[in-house]
Amino acid sequence: MVDGSHMREGGCRCGQLRFRVTAKPIITMACHCTGCQRMTASAFSLSALYPSEAFEVTAGEPVIGGLHGATRHFFCPHCMSWAFTRPKGLDALVNVRATLFDDAHDFIPFVETCTSEALPWAKTSAVHSFEKFPPMELYPELTEEFARQSA
Numbered sequence: 001m002v003d004g005s006h007m008r009e010g011g012c013r014c015g016q017l018r019f020r021v022t023a024k025p026i027i028t029m030a031c032h033c034t035g036c037q038r039m040t041a042s043a044f045s046l047s048a049l050y051p052s053e054a055f056e057v058t059a060g061e062p063v064i065g066g067l068h069g070a071t072r073h074f075f076c077p078h079c080m081s082w083a084f085t086r087p088k089g090l091d092a093l094v095n096v097r098a099t100l101f102d103d104a105h106d107f108i109p110f111v112e113t114c115t116s117e118a119l120p121w122a123k124t125s126a127v128h129s130f131e132k133f134p135p136m137e138l139y140p141e142l143t144e145e146f147a148r149q150s151a
Contacts, residue, residue, distance in 0.1 A: 009058070010101035012081035016060045019083065021096065023054035027139075027146045028098060030109035030126055032118035039066055039073065039082050043122035047085070048098045048107055055084070055094045110146045 011018040025048035036045035062083055066073035070088040075081060085095040098107035112118075112126035113133050127149075128134070134142060 008101050008103070010096070010104075011059070012076035012079050012083055012100065014076060014079035014081070016078045017057065017062055017076035017081070017083055018059035019055065019057050019096070019100075021048075021050050021055050023050055024147075024150065025050055025098075025107075026093070027143050028107055028110045029095075030112040030124045031114055032112060032122060033114035034117050035066070036114075037117075037119070043119045044112070044124070045082075046098045046107060046109060047095045048101075049093055049095050052086075052092050052094050055096065110149070111142060 006024045007020060007022050009018065009020045028046075028048045030044045030046055032044045037043060039045065060076060060078075062074035063077045064072050065075040065080065065082065072086045073082060074084050074086070076083060081100065082097055083100055084097060087093055087095060098104050101107065109124050109126040111128045111130070111134065112124050113130050115129050116131040127145075128142065
């Protein structure tokens with residue numbers, strides 16, 4: 001649900017790309033897949049999923065990076081910060097890199113995915129862990145539980 005009282009802004013490292021969300025996240029995640037490890041140059045990526053209607057780029061023009069496939073990863077063209085992802089087949093959603101929000105201290109991953117690819121020392125406090133991605137039929141239950149816990 002779009003709600004201006006939950007507005008947050010963020011941007012890339014150099015500041016040329018800026019964005020805003022106007023809703024609470026649907027769910028927060030940490031992904032341990034090797035693709036995320038390589039794109040973040042870290043142990044995992046942190047993200048928050050939002051309805052597309054609650055997300056807007058307010059400055060700059062992002063470019064597609066990563067694998068350039070059906071799932072589109074958007075980056076700042078200047079500093080190449082990975083800013084957000086539009087998941088394959090889910091145009092109603094946008095997955096924002098949570099650490100790019102101006103204030104990201106309260107983005108704790110609720111779900112962690114691809115733990116079978118995790119670096120052995122990389123641990124999170126996620127409530128739910130999955131060796132791969134959760135089955136699609138679990139997402140309604142996971143998002144409802146996240147909404148209850150984050151209320």
